[in-house]
Amino acid sequence: MPRPLIHRLVHAGLVLGAFSLCFGIVAGARAQTELLNVSYDPTRELYREINAAFIAEWNAKNAKKITTIRQSHGGSGAQARTVIDGLNADVLTLALAGDVDAVAQRSKKLPENWQSRLPQNSSPYTSTIVFLVRKGNPKAIKDWGDLVKPGVQIITPNPKTSGGARWNYLAAWAYAEKAFNKDDAKVRDYVAKLLANVPVLDTGARGATTTFTQRGIGDVFLSWENEAFLALKEFGPDKFDIVVPSLSILAEPPVAIVDANVDAKGTRAEAQAYLDFLYTPKGQAIIAKHFYRPRNPEAADPKDIANFPKVDLVTIDAVFGGWAKAQATHFGDGGTFDQLYKPAR
Amino acid sequence: MSDATLPRHDAAAAPAPAAKPQSARSVVGESPIIQAALITVSLAFLLLFLLLPLITVFVEAGARGWSGYREAITEPDAVSAIRLTLLVAAIAVPFNVVVGVAAAWAIAKFEFRGKNLLISLIDLPFSVSPVISGLVYVLLFGAQGYLGPFLRANGIEIIFALPGLVLATIFVTFPFVARELIPHMQAIGSTDEEAALTLGASPWRVFFSITLPNVKWSLFYGVLLCNARAMGEFGAVAVVSGKIRGLTNTMPLHVEILYNEYMSAAAFAVASLLAGLALVTLALKALLEWRYGDAIAASRRH
Amino acid sequence: MAGRAAAPSAWRRPSVLPGLGLSLGITLTALSLVVLIPLAALFIKAASAGPAEIWAIATSPRTLAALRLSFLGALFAACINAAFGLILAWVLVRYDFPGRRLIDAAVDLPFALPTAVAGIALAAIYAPNGWVGALLAPLDIKVAYTPLGVMVALIFIGLPFVVRMVQPVLEEAQGDIEEAAALLGASRLRTIFQVILPPVLPALLTGFVLAFARAVGEYGSVIFIAGNIPMLSEIAPLLIVIKLEQFDYAGAAVIATLMLLLSFALILLVNLIQARARRRLGDV
Numbered sequence: 001m002p003r004p005l006i007h008r009l010v011h012a013g014l015v016l017g018a019f020s021l022c023f024g025i026v027a028g029a030r031a032q033t034e035l036l037n038v039s040y041d042p043t044r045e046l047y048r049e050i051n052a053a054f055i056a057e058w059n060a061k062n063a064k065k066i067t068t069i070r071q072s073h074g075g076s077g078a079q080a081r082t083v084i085d086g087l088n089a090d091v092l093t094l095a096l097a098g099d100v101d102a103v104a105q106r107s108k109k110l111p112e113n114w115q116s117r118l119p120q121n122s123s124p125y126t127s128t129i130v131f132l133v134r135k136g137n138p139k140a141i142k143d144w145g146d147l148v149k150p151g152v153q154i155i156t157p158n159p160k161t162s163g164g165a166r167w168n169y170l171a172a173w174a175y176a177e178k179a180f181n182k183d184d185a186k187v188r189d190y191v192a193k194l195l196a197n198v199p200v201l202d203t204g205a206r207g208a209t210t211t212f213t214q215r216g217i218g219d220v221f222l223s224w225e226n227e228a229f230l231a232l233k234e235f236g237p238d239k240f241d242i243v244v245p246s247l248s249i250l251a252e253p254p255v256a257i258v259d260a261n262v263d264a265k266g267t268r269a270e271a272q273a274y275l276d277f278l279y280t281p282k283g284q285a286i287i288a289k290h291f292y293r294p295r296n297p298e299a300a301d302p303k304d305i306a307n308f309p310k311v312d313l314v315t316i317d318a319v320f321g322g323w324a325k326a327q328a329t330h331f332g333d334g335g336t337f338d339q340l341y342k343p344a345r
Numbered sequence: 346m347s348d349a350t351l352p353r354h355d356a357a358a359a360p361a362p363a364a365k366p367q368s369a370r371s372v373v374g375e376s377p378i379i380q381a382a383l384i385t386v387s388l389a390f391l392l393l394f395l396l397l398p399l400i401t402v403f404v405e406a407g408a409r410g411w412s413g414y415r416e417a418i419t420e421p422d423a424v425s426a427i428r429l430t431l432l433v434a435a436i437a438v439p440f441n442v443v444v445g446v447a448a449a450w451a452i453a454k455f456e457f458r459g460k461n462l463l464i465s466l467i468d469l470p471f472s473v474s475p476v477i478s479g480l481v482y483v484l485l486f487g488a489q490g491y492l493g494p495f496l497r498a499n500g501i502e503i504i505f506a507l508p509g510l511v512l513a514t515i516f517v518t519f520p521f522v523a524r525e526l527i528p529h530m531q532a533i534g535s536t537d538e539e540a541a542l543t544l545g546a547s548p549w550r551v552f553f554s555i556t557l558p559n560v561k562w563s564l565f566y567g568v569l570l571c572n573a574r575a576m577g578e579f580g581a582v583a584v585v586s587g588k589i590r591g592l593t594n595t596m597p598l599h600v601e602i603l604y605n606e607y608m609s610a611a612a613f614a615v616a617s618l619l620a621g622l623a624l625v626t627l628a629l630k631a632l633l634e635w636r637y638g639d640a641i642a643a644s645r646r647h
Numbered sequence: 648m649a650g651r652a653a654a655p656s657a658w659r660r661p662s663v664l665p666g667l668g669l670s671l672g673i674t675l676t677a678l679s680l681v682v683l684i685p686l687a688a689l690f691i692k693a694a695s696a697g698p699a700e701i702w703a704i705a706t707s708p709r710t711l712a713a714l715r716l717s718f719l720g721a722l723f724a725a726c727i728n729a730a731f732g733l734i735l736a737w738v739l740v741r742y743d744f745p746g747r748r749l750i751d752a753a754v755d756l757p758f759a760l761p762t763a764v765a766g767i768a769l770a771a772i773y774a775p776n777g778w779v780g781a782l783l784a785p786l787d788i789k790v791a792y793t794p795l796g797v798m799v800a801l802i803f804i805g806l807p808f809v810v811r812m813v814q815p816v817l818e819e820a821q822g823d824i825e826e827a828a829a830l831l832g833a834s835r836l837r838t839i840f841q842v843i844l845p846p847v848l849p850a851l852l853t854g855f856v857l858a859f860a861r862a863v864g865e866y867g868s869v870i871f872i873a874g875n876i877p878m879l880s881e882i883a884p885l886l887i888v889i890k891l892e893q894f895d896y897a898g899a900a901v902i903a904t905l906m907l908l909l910s911f912a913l914i915l916l917v918n919l920i921q922a923r924a925r926r927r928l929g930d931v
Contacts, residue, residue, distance in 0.1 A: 044606055070589045071590050077893060086505060158875070158889070203888075210607075384738050390735065397768075398768035440677075447669070455664070457658055457671075465915055469910065473910050474910075475864065481686055579763035583867075597762075598763075631748070
C-alpha cells in the first residue's frame with residue numbers, strides 16, 4: 001500500500017525535528033558562575049584544596065559568587081586534546097608547556113605567548129622526578145646508572161601520552177648526556193637499556209602509580225616528586241622509600257587562561273583571580289602542603305619545605321633548547337623514543 | 346528460525362527440556378564420572394572467569410565497612426554520576442525502543458530489496474569498538490571536526506556535554522532492541538495483523554493490540570540488555586565525556602576516577618552499584634523465563 | 648528510494664500491511680544520524696590522509712603489532728570460549744545438578760556487568776598480589792599486565808555468546824535420532840561427533856564469530872589488565888586512543904577504519920552463516 005511521497009517526507013521531518021529539539025534544549029546556557037579547570041593526573045588532591053580556599057576568599061570579597069570550580073583530570077596530552085576538541089575549559093593546569101602550546105596552536109583559543117603572561121614561566125609551582133623504590137631498597141638503586149642493571153624493573157608511564165613520563169625520559173637523557181660526556185651513541189644506548197627494563201607502560205602518571213603501589217609490579221617507579229610523597233602518605237612510609245638521584249630535571253607545570261572560553265562565558269576576572277591565587281602566600285602554602293615545590297618557600301610551612309631534598313636540577317631550556325624542540329626530537333613520530341623503544345619479549 | 350546475530354537470550358524458547366528425567370535415555374547419556382567431570386570443568390571455568398570478579402567487587406566495596414560504603418555512594422560527585430547515568434539511559438533506551446520496534450516492523454513484516462544489508466548495518470555498532478563509536482562523534486562534532494565551527498557559532502554543545510554522552514550511548518546500544526524483536530516477529534508472521542486489518546481495525550490499533558502484545562517479552566529482554574549496556578558503557582563515553590567531575594562523569598567513568606585517586610574501596614563501592622544493576626537485570630530475566638517460559642514459548646510457536 | 652516506491656513491485660514485494668514507509672523512515676533516519684553519517688565522517692577523515700600516508704600508518708610495526716594482538720587475542724579467546732562454551736551449554740542442557748538454573752542465569756553476567764567494572768575486578772584478581780595471581784606467582788605465571796591478561800578479559804566478555812547461541816540448538820537436537828544412532832550400534836563418541844554436533848555447528852560458528860567480533864574491539868575491560876606496552880600488550884583500540892591523544896586524528900581514523908571494515912565483514916559473515924544454515928534446514 002504505497003503512500004504518497006509527501007507523507008514519507010513529513011514523517012522523516014517529524015523525526016528529525018524531535019531529534020534536533022532534544023539537542024536545542026540541552027544547549028541552553030548555565031546561570032551560575034562556574035569555572036572549569038582542566039588539569040593533569042596527580043593534581044587532584046592539590047586542586048581540591050586550592051578550589052575550596054579560593055572560592056571562600058573570592059566569595060567573601062565579590063558580589064558575583066563562584067558556585068563551583070569543576071575539575072577534569074587525565075593524562076596531560078589527553079586533556080589538551082579534549083580542550084582542542086572543544087571542552088570549555090576556563091583554565092588549563094597541565095603537566096608541561098608543550099601541551100598548552102598544542103592547545104594554543106591548534107585551537108587558537110589562547111595566544112602563543114601565553115607563557116609570558118604570568119610570573120615565572122606561568123608555573124606557580126615546580127616539581128622534579130625522583131625514584132620510588134620498595135622498602136629497604138632491595139635492588140640497591142641509588143642513581144640513574146643503577147636503572148639499566150639487568151633484572152631491574154622500571155615503572156614509568158608512556159611518554160607519548162603522559163606529561164610526567166616525558167619529564168622522566170628527559171631527566172634520564174640529561175643524566176646520560178652528563179655521565180657520557182654527550183657521546184650520542186652511549187646516551188642512546190643507555191636510554192634504550194632503560195626502556196628495555198620497563199614492563200608496563202601506563203597511559204597516565206596515576207595509572208603507573210597504581211601499577212607500582214597497588215599491583216606490586218616493578219622495582220623502581222620513576223615518579224613526580226609530589227606523586228612519590230603522596231604514595232608514602234597514602235600507603236604508609238613502611239612500604240616504600242624515596243631515592244633522590246644525583247641529577248634531575250626542573251619540571252615546570254604551567255597554568256594558563258583559555259582566552260576564547262573565558263570571554264565567551266564571561267569568566268575572565270574569576271579565572272585570572274584563580275590563577276593569581278596560586279601565587280599568593282596562601283596558595284603557595286597549600287602547594288607546598290601537597291608536595292609541590294612552591295616558588296616562594298617563605299610563604300609555606302617550614303615543615304613542608306623541609307620535606308624537599310636538595311637535588312641538582314637542570315632545566316629543559318638549558319639541556320634541550322625548550323619544549324618545542326624536545327617534543328619534536330624525542331616524542332614526535334619517529335623521534336628518539338620511537339627509535340629506542342623495543343619492548344622485551 | 347534463528348536469524349539473531351545477537352544471541353537470543355531465550356533459553357525458554359524450548360520449554361525446559363532438561364527437566365526430563367535422565368534415566369529415560371539410558372542408551373544415550375554419558376557415564377556419571379564423565380558427567381561429573383564435565384560439570385566440574387564448567388563450574389571451575391565459570392568460577393575463574395565470571396564469579397570471582399563479581400565477588401571481588403563486593404568484597405573490595407565492603408573493605409571500609411558500611412559507613413565507608415555509604416559515604417562513597419552518597420558523596421556529591423557520586424550522586425551526580427548516578428543521576429547522569431540514569432538520565433542518559435532514560436533518553437537512550439526509549440529512543441532505541443522506538444527505532445528498534447520500527448526497524449523490526451519494517452524488516453519482519455515486509456520483503457524489500459537491500460533488507461540483508463539493512464540488517465547488517467543495524468548490527469554494525471555491535472561489533473564496532475566502543476572507542477571508535479566515541480571517535481566518530483569527536484570527528485563530527487569536535488571543535489576541530491566537520492561540524493565543529495557551525496556548532497560553536499550557534500553555541501550548541503554536543504561532545505563533552507549530555508548530547509554527546511547520549512549519542513555515544515545510543516550508538517553502542519543501537520542493535521539491542523531490534524535484534525531481539527526481528528527473529529521473534531519473523532517467527533510469528535503477519536497473519537493475525539492481516540486478519541485484523543481485513544476486519545477493519547485501524548493500523549495503530551492492530552499494532553498496539555496485536556503486534557506489541559505478541560512480542561512483549563522479546564521487547565522486554567531487549568530493553569533489559571539495552572539498559573544494562575547503556576548504564577555500563579565505558580569506552581565510547583570516555584572519549585566524548587571530558588571527565589568533568591559532577592557534570593559529565595557517568596558511573597563507569599566515576600569508578601575509574603576513584604580508582605585513580607587511591608580510593609579503591611570507594612571505586613568498588615560505586616562499581617558494586619553497577620554490579621548490583623547487573624544482578625537485578627539477570628534476576629529479572631531469569632524470573633521472566635521461569636514464570637512466563639511457557640507463554641513465551643507458546644507465542645514463539647505461534 | 649521513496650520516489651521509486653511509487654512503483655510498488657520495483658523494490659519490494661507488495662503487502663497488505665501498512666507502515667513500511669513510517670517504520671523504514673524512522674529506521675533509516677535514526678540509522679543515518681546515529682551510525683552512518685558519523686561513520687562517513689570517519690571514512691572521510693581517514694581518506695584525508697592520502698594513500699601513501701594511509702599505507703604508512705597501516706603498515707607501521709606498531710599498528711601491525713596492535714592489530715595482531717587484538718586479532719590473535721580475540722581469536723584465541725574465541726577458541727577458548729567455543730570449547731568451554733560448548734561444554735557449558737552441554738552441561739546446562741543435558742545434566743541436572745543443584746544450582747543449574749543459577750549458573751544458567753550467571754552466564755549472562757558479562758552482558759550486564761559494565762566492562763570497566765569487570766576490568767578493575769579482573770586486574771585485582773589476577774595481579775601478582777591478587778587472589779588468583781598469588782597462586783600463580785610461585786609458578787612464575789604472570790597474567791595481569793601481560794598479553795595473557797588481555798586474553799582473560801577477552802574470554803570474560805565473549806563467554807555468553809557461544810553458550811547462548813548453542814544452547815537452544817542443543818535443546819532441539821536431543822532425542823530420537825540420537826537414540827536411534829545408539830541403538831544402531833554407534834559408539835557414544837561417534838554419536839556425539841556425527842549425529843549431535845553437526846546441526847550445532849552453525850550456531851557454534853555464529854557464537855564463535857560474535858565472541859570474536861566483540862573481543863576485537865573491546866576496550867574498557869582490557870586497558871585495566873593489559874600492560875599497555877607498545878608492540879607487546881597494546882591493543883588496537885588503545886592505539887586509536889593514543890593516536891587521538893597525540894592529536895593525530897587522521898592516524899586514529901585510519902586504524903579505526905581498518906577495524907571497522909573488518910567488523911562489518913564479520914557481521915556479514917555471521918548473517919551469511921545463518922542464512923545458509925536456515926536454507927539447509929528448509930526453514931524459510
